[in-house]
Amino acid sequence: MENQEDTVWADEELFPTYKRWDVTFAKAEDTTITDTNGKTYQDFMAGIGVVNLGHSHPYVVQAVEKQLHEGWHASNFFHYNQQQEAAHLLTSHSCGDLVFFANSGAEANEAAIKLARKHTGRKKIISFVQSFHGRTFGSMAATGQTAVQEGFGPMPEGFVRLPFNDVSELEKAIDEDTAAVLIEMVQGEGGVRPADQAFVTAVEEKVKKSGGLLVCDEIQTGIGRTGTLFAHEQYEIEPDIITSAKGLGNGFPVGAMIGKQFLKESFGPGSHGTTFGGNPLAMAAVKATLQTLFEEKWIKAAAAKGERFLNELDQELRSLPVVKDVRGMGMMAGVELTESSAPVIKELRDKGMLVIGAGPNVIRMLPPLTMKEETLLEGVQDIKEALSSIQS
Incomplete structure (x- = not known):
């Protein structure tokens, strides 16, 4: 085959669905990304909350490489020991009993929506304004951001979106037709709220009293991001279904729906499926990622470093006139500005620090859990300098 390694490609043959930066990825290791010009960046976004163990983690790479030589795919007609082993790691460290493996967070949420409706025989799915649950039709209908839904015709019926953190509106909406309430413990795309x-x-109290299910979308907040394996643990609730993806395979595409034992008969043979979900490569990545998180105590480290990081952000930035709020949980932080965050995000990128937005006015940070504390604190100073420069 023709060697095209050194070819510089444009994007003419790709659908323009992404607002890409003027940066071309070359390689990544731990918390550093290098572009094709040799410039390095400290990655405070972790591939949008994905590489929680840092890029190219050696144990995860080794596990996937080993599985590459043993087989990539055989289909879900086969038993895979790797699926059972990965599922056991999830159920033994959560309140769930059963796992369905998919390929993404959107697919995990689709599975949760289908299971909730099938189990309850009800139609209504309640979610919240500014939530984000995916871009497939079901997950898009649940998403509380109209910009995500515009141009795609009518959304599927039965989806109700309520104000976030508003108990009175919740009480009015939950009824005998409520199949599930779908909630993020921290709205990531919605502004780190x-x-x-x-x-x-x-x-939890009202949906379970109604006979509906509680579904926690932990796509972005899970796998140690907030200082516990799943963020809902810090709220002392017990969901019926948990959805996970992003950090689950430390960059390998994989999603999971974790559910209670009483839901088993509602998701029997033929009720749902996926060709690639739970394939051996993905399971090798999941197993290695979770084992590393637990054995090396990165979740506990994330809680401690995250507290210091958030405190430092608050102390250094809150007094600046351009800063409206500083908030977050664990290694998930948002700085809300009084004006657009885009120029600040670009300035930081030019200086070699990668952060992303969450809506028009929020700087969002999702650093790898492995990032050194001194690097986190240096990042706070970089943000402070960037914010100070736009005021002068």
């Missing part, structure tokens, strides 16, 4: 404890407690 943590849920209030009283609100989450009310959600």
